[in-house]
Amino acid sequence: MVTVDVLGALRVTVDGRPAPLRGPMQGAVLARLVVAAGAVVSADRLIEDLWQGEPPPKASGALQAHISYLRRALEPHRPPRAPARVVISQAPGYALRAEPTTVDAWHFERLLATAAIEPDLSTRYRTLDTALSLWRGPALAAYADSDWAAPEITRLTDMRWTAMEQRADAALRLDRPAEAATTLHRLVADHPERETAARL
Template sequence: MRFEVLGRLVVRSSDGEVVGVPETRVRALLADLLTVSGRPLSVDRLVDDLWDTPPARPAAAVQTRVWRLRRALEAAEPGGRSLVVSGPAGYRLDVPREVIDAHRFEDLLTRAREDGDLARRVALLEEALGLWRGPAYADFGDEAFVLPEVRRLTELRMLALEESAEARLALGEHGPLVGELAVLVAEHPLRERLRAAHIRALYASGRQSEALENHRDLSERLRGELGVDPSPELVDLQRAILAQDPALEPRRRDEPPNR
């Protein structure tokens, strides 16, 4: 059984078939269990998360939803019901780490950060980012119980995008990055690391005036919207562009990255 949360919640059997999980509250129960990575959730916590107004018999109401979830998993694969475990501390989802796409994403990100080869790092980051089908837990995005995990995963995704951009710049892929990063910058105009990668891609593509204009735009936004000055790294980047520092020149594709 596989569980996908990097987008709408999807459950798949081992042969890739989508598993039907009926009833919104049963799906919410599954989402809640997935957010805590195998840790148990108490009945009280589940009642708070799944009901605006507590049911008359909270424990029985939770037990009914657990039974329906187990039935759906068992119908998909023999033994599926055993994945939802009950104990003194509550209910938990007992599945290997690798069957949840969010965990696979994190593991690939860790591997990429540990790999010293730029090309392999980019490949790992692209594989990790390819797991995303939309916002995490998209069909429960307004529920309070998923928000901390959604924020954490979303930030990790942005970091992966920034790290991929920096690695690709080091490999001389500034041309395609100009357009790709422009879309992300429009969505996240105050992320300094993302903007710096876009500015470097513009400069490496021979668009120095646009790079400087983007730098000015970011500086003004930071001061006007956040009340902060650009980071020392951004100041140094502006100076390097004005001085046409050779270190900013794009690398040829056939040139080793540790020139």
């Protein structure tokens, strides 16, 4: 099983062991596909994003090489010429095929959606706590200076703050004010514009 974590430094495992990625570009390819949330990213878009508008003369071949090495790292036991099952080819480019629970950003988003419709307060709190425990640092930390990552970093970070507010709200309703206060004081101090946090 392949797991990909981007809520912090990029971390990739295959069957519980670190995947042997060859250099930062393969990690960037994988992170870019994570941002696409399973949708196909065209080869042209990948080239534009990964080389930040300044691709080398043979960028298409370089991209194919990075994809090939990435596939070997993620599927070390795939027979020769067998179709890839994780990083797949689909016109006009490539996509990441993974279960939502194996990509921390995807899992986080699903847990938030689950918590939003959970009527039981204790279960909602636990779901939000599980979601927030997936974070190990800033989202897509290694790619903060990349234009392709910036919107997703902003979106995921805002969702993290929202989850913190919702967990604090649940803690207050569960008569755990000290726990809520610890989170809220820190959140309001760092982000005074968060009206919900200030109100809570």
